[in-house]
Amino acid sequence: GIQVEQSPPDLILQEGANSTLRCNFSDSVNNLQWFHQNPWGQLINLFYIPSGTKQNGRLSATTVATERYSLLYISSSQTTDSGVYFCAVGGYNFNKFYFGSGTKLNVKP
């Protein structure tokens, strides 16, 4: 299967700081998504971004499919950004959809 590596595994930020989370994957993909799992366990879809750049408020994401990586940018972080950020990749087959192990973010007030 496709290997998905996320870095860093853990990140502690002071409120207001910016951060970049990285997702590397081992093969070509047609589907790449970023999720945020909040401290209550809820999984929220942030971006569907198999290529290119998207922005949503303080969050933006860029995927360079040819180089097999994606970046998630968080600007002016807030305590509500805390949680685990997952990158997930796959092709046209839904049974071949692979989640990374996540980046655990803790934003301190």
Place this chain on the structure above:
Amino acid sequence: DAGVIQSPRHEVTEMGQEVTLRCKPISGHDYLFWYRQTMMRGLELLIYFNNNVPIDDSGMPEDRFSAKMPNASFSTLKIQPSEPRDSAVYFCASTPGHFYGYTFGSGTRLTVV
């Protein structure tokens, strides 16, 4: 739209009992997925449906697990008999198709004692 709705939110049951988890996908989403999340194994796909038809159930751990989707607005995941190692958070997700993101439900935290 109310999103993907799962019930119950929490379930505590004794080993050997039957457990049924429920999911209502977003209207118009043709694909429905059941995932399981544990600390050891992360998020695992158990089964997915397309237009109410099970397409791939290779992730279902064993015969104790079964899933149905009798119509476009309802799916169940049943465990019979349950075992302590089934304790996990079970998520349901739906999507309109291949080129869209997934929407996850809030999950059911299952504890088998």
